[in-house]
Amino acid sequence: MQELVLIQPGRTAEEEFAQEAAATALRHEFEERLAECGPLAYRVARGVLRNSADAEDVAQEALLRAYRRFERLRDRSRFRAWLVRIAFRLAIDRSRSSKRREVRETLWSQSAPRPSTEDVAATSEFQAHLDRAMEELPEKQRLVLLLAAMQGHSLEAVAEMLGLPVGTVKSRLFFARKRLAEKLRCHAKTIEKR
């Protein structure tokens, strides 16, 4: 399909084409990163929201937002960290707003979106407790915990991604796990007894 380009009056065609070429190059560069970072954004959102449909929405929104501002990102090597932050922030916002909505619509629970079969499969009793305990963690610890749990992410990689010293990542991870254990100890015992 032929694409029509609106030429602004007072500007030469060369300028238009140069601008067009720059935009295309930018999009190609972004799309190259998309294959690598798209799943990361999705997983971060999924880790916070625990719902595939919401995570997909949020990750898409994060990627589009990143694309709109991609030109302004000076250090392109920081793209992953930048995207992770955008996705995490958007997911947290979505989670909060959906919680508010849940409170408002408790009587209308029939109309609430149903979790997919994948979500149902992933949600065992312990998993539900774990999700709840994770929600109560401070945001900084939560993000470190999620990124460290992702396959192929060493502590050094997480530290680099978040622009933090490795020691800080280690301590956040330690306190996050300890706090989770405190909350889940009793649940783990009751499940084991059955």
Place this chain on the structure above:
Amino acid sequence: MPCEDYREALIEAAASAATPSRELRSHLDGCASCRAAITEERQLFAVIDTGLRATANAEVPHSFLPLVRASLQDVSASQRRWTPFLIFAAASAAIVLTVFIATRPRHARNDTQAKQILTAPSGERAAIPDRVEVTGSPAVTTPLRLHHVQKRKNSTAPSSVASTQFEVLVPSEEREAFARFISSQLERTDVAIAVVATASDEKDRPLQVEPLEIAELEVKRLESVMSEVPDGTEEKQ
């Protein structure tokens, strides 16, 4: 039950997934309950880690990346479509702002006008509509900025102490001396500018108050009043 002294150390060793300290290891060698406790803790952390990995490594839907690519295409197309309109809107806004700033009334002109009015001959001064007079005293009020005076007259807001508008109240016996002072100042410099105006005769007229009319007082005997009290204490007596 683990030993109370080592309880925290056991949890920390399990949480950090590091090898326990030499002291803890030697204690674990001789304490079966602590060994059981640390095994339990490690199992708990293993379950937590499994749950975390399940959450963090969820499979990405196949439709996700193609959808994002399609959205990117839409975004870049709409950006291209809107760019000329945005430029046009920004240019229009800039022109409107420039015209507004150029045609905006300035305070400097008001000050000049005020000075012109104030330095006018005394016959014309009486006709100044913006003059402020203080009611109830034979005094003269001197507006230095007519612009502000007019604004304040129409305003319901209480007057501020920090206002740039200031007024001079002059008793009637000092009016002539003040007028001479003002005229000398006007000749010399424009630091002090004042209007001298005689307060109207109506304000000098003494205030007339109508005599008060008081109805006749009815005097009752105290005993009869006491007997009318509703609780009936007087009636009992």
